[in-house]
Amino acid sequence: MSKRHSAEDVELNVTAMLDMAFQLLAFFILTFRPPPGEAQIFLKLPPAQPVAGMTGTERAGSDESKDPKDVKTTKSVVVNLLDRDSGSVTDVQIGIPSVSMKPVPYNDLEKELRVYFKAKEDNEAGQKSGQGDYEQVVINASPTLRWEEVMKVVDMCTKFTAGKGDKLPAVSLSAAGPDPGG
Amino acid sequence: MSGSVPGGGVKSEPNLTPILDMVFQLITFFMLVINFKSAELDLSLQLPVLGSAKPLPEGANLKLLVLNVQICTKCPHSGCDAFATLRRVTDADTKKVKSYQLVCERGHETDHPQGAITNGKTCLTVYGRLLCKESRSKDFPSIEEYLRSEADLSLMSATPPLTRDEVIKEGKELMDTVVIRADTGCRFGAVNFVIVECQKQGYRRFALKTGQVEIKTGS
Numbered sequence: 001m002s003k004r005h006s007a008e009d010v011e012l013n014v015t016a017m018l019d020m021a022f023q024l025l026a027f028f029i030l031t032f033r034p035p036p037g038e039a040q041i042f043l044k045l046p047p048a049q050p051v052a053g054m055t056g057t058e059r060a061g062s063d064e065s066k067d068p069k070d071v072k073t074t075k076s077v078v079v080n081l082l083d084r085d086s087g088s089v090t091d092v093q094i095g096i097p098s099v100s101m102k103p104v105p106y107n108d109l110e111k112e113l114r115v116y117f118k119a120k121e122d123n124e125a126g127q128k129s130g131q132g133d134y135e136q137v138v139i140n141a142s143p144t145l146r147w148e149e150v151m152k153v154v155d156m157c158t159k160f161t162a163g164k165g166d167k168l169p170a171v172s173l174s175a176a177g178p179d180p181g182g
Numbered sequence: 183m184s185g186s187v188p189g190g191g192v193k194s195e196p197n198l199t200p201i202l203d204m205v206f207q208l209i210t211f212f213m214l215v216i217n218f219k220s221a222e223l224d225l226s227l228q229l230p231v232l233g234s235a236k237p238l239p240e241g242a243n244l245k246l247l248v249l250n251v252q253i254c255t256k257c258p259h260s261g262c263d264a265f266a267t268l269r270r271v272t273d274a275d276t277k278k279v280k281s282y283q284l285v286c287e288r289g290h291e292t293d294h295p296q297g298a299i300t301n302g303k304t305c306l307t308v309y310g311r312l313l314c315k316e317s318r319s320k321d322f323p324s325i326e327e328y329l330r331s332e333a334d335l336s337l338m339s340a341t342p343p344l345t346r347d348e349v350i351k352e353g354k355e356l357m358d359t360v361v362i363r364a365d366t367g368c369r370f371g372a373v374n375f376v377i378v379e380c381q382k383q384g385y386r387r388f389a390l391k392t393g394q395v396e397i398k399t400g401s
């Protein structure tokens with residue numbers, strides 16, 4: 001090497017650079033965290049009481065019944081989830097609030113929901129049956145209920161109300177009271 | 183003579199240039215895969231696990247507002263006025279939760295007997311800050327103030343830009359999707375409070391986050 005370069009020749013010290021590069025590499029390796037494998041349920045949740053004059057552009061998953069411009073109202077099934085302050089579901093009621101709310105065992109909720117949405121499936125399959133064309137489930141849960149429990153019911157409801165194509169499931173959430181926490 | 187000197191006549195120095203190249207390539211790789219997005223995710227949260235939830239579709243170009251919903255309480259450490267959230271301490275081998283701790287914003291760790299905070303406050307974790315229903319200082323706005331400022335950004339970036347009145351009075355909606363990452367131990371009232379506050383700001387699209395599901399590719 002000295003044959004080709006004079007003594008004054010500046011040579012880049014690659015070793016120092018390599019040291020630095022290794023340190024940088026160590027930093028990036030140590031801070032590397034694989035992204036969490038998360039999933040989600042997409043919902044369109046309009047406010048419980050939309051302001052007057054709202055345009056009727058909302059489609060799937062929306063509670064259109066309060067829209068004055070929309071003649072067709074969305075028929076909603078309401079599921080009440082009570083927890084008696086325990087955090088877990090103790091009582092389940094299903095029905096139409098203005099008509100009747102029927103208490104059902106938690107384990108039968110899926111079956112009961114199917115009754116309301118079976119008619120819709122039949123209609124789509126070309127068979128007419130008397131039951132109404134329910135489109136939306138409103139989950140009205142106690143504010144002290146654990147989120148996990150609510151999500152289980154959301155999961156159940158999305159199976160019935162999942163829209164076709166890129167429509168979002170028609171599930172809406174409401175709390176039977178204010179958030180107890182400050 | 184030439185055989186006795188290692189390397190012979192040419193002075194042998196390992197050529198470090200290829201290794202340097204390789205290291206720089208590795209650095210580039212890790213810099214590219216570093217996930218700044220996961221900084222806004224509070225990974226201490228335990229999300230509910232469900233069957234019907236789907237992973238985010240590949241290439242989905244959604245604008246997201248990630249909200250980590252949690253329950254917090256006053257730090258039990260004496261003289262500390264910060265808020266603390268629950269942390270699950272997992273066993274390194276079995277990955278099972280073995281104990282619980284309260285960890286406050288200043289880093290105090292206190293053992294906690296149960297896996298839930300009773301009578302806690304509803305809070306959002308935003309890059310390590312805990313935002314409660316009331317504003318605590320300039321750096322700790324209330325949940326409402328925080329969501330308002332996020333909504334303002336969203337209004338400005340909408341095409342065409344929207345005004346607050348159009349959203350509040352005329353019911354125009356913000357196109358951003360609010361990602362609700364709520365802990366399983368959260369009470370529904372807390373999550374509902376956050377959802378209602380978002381709705382007041384004009385958000386209509388929500389994604390309820392669930393935990394690890396086996397990731398199916400394609401579809």
Ligand SMILES: [Zn+2]
Nearest residue numbers: 257262286290
């Ligand atoms: Zn503290």
